[in-house]
Amino acid sequence: MKKITALMITLIMAMALVLTACGGKKDSDSGEPAQGSSVAPAPQTSGIDYMALVNKLNPLPDGWEEALETVHFTNTVGDDVEVEKKAYDAYLELKAELEKEGIYVDLDSARRSVADQERIMNDFIEKYGQDYAFKTVAKPGYSEHHTGLALNLYLIIDGQDIVENEDMVQYPEIWAKIHAKLADHGFILRYLEGREHLTGYGYEPWHIRYIDDVATAKEIMEKDITLEEYLGTVKSADVTIELGDSDYYTEEELMEAVVQIKCKFASFSGCELHSIRYAGDETNLETNIARMNAIVGEDKYAECAEFLMDFHTPPEGSDTLKPDEEYKDYQWWLAREADGGLELVTWGY
Secondary structure, three states: OOOOOOOOHHHHHHOEEEEEOOOOOEEOOOOOOOOOOOOOOOOOEOOEOOOOOOOOOOOOOOOHHHHOOEEEEEOOOOOEEEEEHHHHHHHHHHHHHHHHOOOEEEEEEOOOOHHHHHHHHHHHHHHHOHHHHHHHOOOOOOOHHHHOOEEEEEEEEOOEEEOOHHHHOOOHHHHHHHHHHHHHHOEEEOOOOOOHHHHOOOOOOOEEEEOOOHHHHHHHHHHOOOHHHHHOOOOOOOOEEEOOOOOOOOHHHHHHHHHHHHHHHOOOOOOEEEEEEEOOHHHOOHHHHHHHHHHHOOOOOOEEEEEEEEEEOOOOOOOOOOOOOEEEEEEEEEEEOOOOOOEEEEEOO
């Protein structure tokens, strides 16, 4: 999709991609088998469930693509965009209302088929290797963009298309006005800031989701919660973040690292996150850097950083985690090249 600057690459990889759970923007996913949580189906309209939850733990429901009704249109940059029919009608109403206030938007992307996602994954594996592909591309079948209900907006300002992620985030006031009108048309903001451990993706002001129910959309937006929280598939709790001081990394770099960790933690089905803290510069040792390089199989990294996490597991546990256990100082390791950003390498020690 769009080109990303070096400064933004770490955060975008943690997001939305294909990081965007994300679609036209990239969605992140490790590619590991999902331990799906069950979601009670809502009343269906036109053959699909508009409240369906599709994320790193919940795949696209069976038969969805066969039941989906979509429309195609060409956006202002000449791209063909496919959208679920009712979602597109609602988007046009939203767009018209925004234009009354002098705000102009268009759709960067919406539906992406499972087959398209598989092609993207295979292309990334061929170009960058399996490890990188699984970190940055949503697992086929687990991207919300498969539904046709997830829409990525872009801004048009003074006649110019603002399509790059790093450019769009420079207009928080405009996004706030857009978000204020979403629920009136049955949309919600899908990926909230600070909720990466619940959704699996970083904050994306452009990623909206159609749920075909204004009252429910207003409740979700007014409560400032995620779709996962509304449906009761995650345990939400206050999360403490401690960055401390560092001579190696800026606060922004450390927070980008935290976002990556939280995005990965979202795949820990049923776990409740309590805290994440930077372990300190003293962990940036040659021995630890060498270990990171050994894990990836090449002399790649120049620095590393350790983070520690406290969380609680669900009663049923998992293949790798004990049931109903309070984990303390669970380790996460990130590393970076001399001219790059921190990237998640390994965890669980």
